[in-house]
Amino acid sequence: DAMVIQNPRYQVTQFGKPVTLSCSQTLNHNVMYWYQQKSSQAPKLLFHYYDKDFNNEADTPDNFQSRRPNTSFCFLDIRSPGLGDAAMYLCATRLTGVGEKLFFGSGTQLSVL
Amino acid sequence: DQQVKQNSPSLSVQEGRISILNCDYTNSMFDYFLWYKKYPAEGPTFLISISSIKDKNEDGRFTVFLNKSAKHLSLHIVPSQPGDSAVYFCAAIKNYGGSQGNLIFGKGTKLSVKP
Numbered sequence: 001d002a003m004v005i006q007n008p009r010y011q012v013t014q015f016g017k018p019v020t021l022s023c024s025q026t027l028n029h030n031v032m033y034w035y036q037q038k039s040s041q042a043p044k045l046l047f048h049y050y051d052k053d054f055n056n057e058a059d060t061p062d063n064f065q066s067r068r069p070n071t072s073f074c075f076l077d078i079r080s081p082g083l084g085d086a087a088m089y090l091c092a093t094r095l096t097g098v099g100e101k102l103f104f105g106s107g108t109q110l111s112v113l
Numbered sequence: 114d115q116q117v118k119q120n121s122p123s124l125s126v127q128e129g130r131i132s133i134l135n136c137d138y139t140n141s142m143f144d145y146f147l148w149y150k151k152y153p154a155e156g157p158t159f160l161i162s163i164s165s166i167k168d169k170n171e172d173g174r175f176t177v178f179l180n181k182s183a184k185h186l187s188l189h190i191v192p193s194q195p196g197d198s199a200v201y202f203c204a205a206i207k208n209y210g211g212s213q214g215n216l217i218f219g220k221g222t223k224l225s226v227k228p
Binding site: 004006009041042043044045090092100101102103104105106107 | 147154202215
């Protein structure tokens with residue numbers, strides 16, 4: 001089945017140790033998003049790719065970077081994770097021109113020790 | 114500055130009764146609204162949506178109502194089933210169809226449907 005896949009489901013890293021989260025999609029959607037969700041909070045958009053164009057939200061910390069080497073894959077890099085970066089990270093995709101529905105992966109739960 | 118607000122963190126309903134989940138928004142530029150459902154350890158899944166040119170959209174047991182003058186929308190689930198127990202997120206978007214159409218989410222309402 002076509003879907004959005006996030007790996008790993010759970011990631012534990014140490015304070016200050018770089019970590020990369022990955023997302024892949026078989027939907028061939030042109031837009032890919034990264035959201036951060038902390039407990040009992042709304043998912044917060046970090047950035048998105050519209051095709052190859054990178055769009056960073058104004059309040060996304062510099063500590064967070066992203067790469068999209070091709071249509072199918074998108075990565076979230078956290079250069080120096082802090083305790084406050086522990087959260088669920090959600091990847092989502094959308095196909096422009098056919099509605100505003102985002103398709104989400106199952107998320108990666110990041111813990112920072 | 115929360116543009117999409119779900120003021121009830123939780124809601125408990127008896128099976129077979131109606132569940133009403135509420136959402137308020139502050140940005141009058143929003144032109145499309147969506148509801149997502151989220152089970153534990155899973156990503157949000159799309160449930161139902163409504164354009165700002167409509168005031169009601171129905172899909173099976175789920176109906177979304179939009180009151181633009183009040184900047185308020187609600188999701189009705191009738192009849193409620195135990196499998197509906199999940200967190201429900203309200204989301205809004207501006208620039209519908211455009212390249213910058215990004216979803217803004219509320220904090221969610223946890224619905225518990227008791228047998």
